[in-house]
Amino acid sequence: MNKRFGILVFGMGMLIAGTCGATAHHNQPSNQSSAQQSPDFRGVRVPDSKRQIAQLTRKLKLKSAQKKGVLAILADRDRNIKLIQESEALSNDAKASRISAIVADYNAHIEDLLNGKQRHKFEQVLIRQREREEKNRQAATGENAHFAG
Numbered sequence: 001m002n003k004r005f006g007i008l009v010f011g012m013g014m015l016i017a018g019t020c021g022a023t024a025h026h027n028q029p030s031n032q033s034s035a036q037q038s039p040d041f042r043g044v045r046v047p048d049s050k051r052q053i054a055q056l057t058r059k060l061k062l063k064s065a066q067k068k069g070v071l072a073i074l075a076d077r078d079r080n081i082k083l084i085q086e087s088e089a090l091s092n093d094a095k096a097s098r099i100s101a102i103v104a105d106y107n108a109h110i111e112d113l114l115n116g117k118q119r120h121k122f123e124q125v126l127i128r129q130r131e132r133e134e135k136n137r138q139a140a141t142g143e144n145a146h147f148a149g
Contacts, residue, residue: 046081047103049074056110059125060118069113077106 053074057067084090084098114122 046085046099047074047077049078060114060121062118066113070110073106073109073113077102 049071053067053071056062056070062070080102081099084095084102087095090098111119111122
């Protein structure tokens with residue numbers, strides 16, 4: 001059970017940080033400060049809450065009360081992430097580490113709102129997302145050359 005929970009939390013982090021943050025990073029106006037541009041701290045993308053709630057609602061068929069709960073969780077998470085982004089005392093590695101921890105923590109809160117069927121679907125989504133993120137990471141670093149045959 002602990003292994004399953006660990007996979008779920010990791011996967012949620014990947015789902016939130018990967019899929020949902022990618023467009024936020026590229027669609028920001030260039031005249032904003034780096035903290036407002038959803039920077040990429042060592043591969044950790046800052047989540048895009050609007051896209052994330054739309055995706056979760058669609059894929060998990062969230063009910064109205066669940067959606068409201070997730071929105072509240074995401075708003076709190078985003079406030080905490082913004083504080084870390086704006087910190088001048090933290091290195092990018094420290095920011096990445098803290099953002100990853102925040103995402104994992106808030107993902108666990110989101111999971112608490114899901115029923116059994118939704119959790120199962122969510123785990124499947126997370127596994128696929130983790131695979132895509134790993135593939136993208138490898139492509140970005142050139143590691144996929146080892147797999148060409």
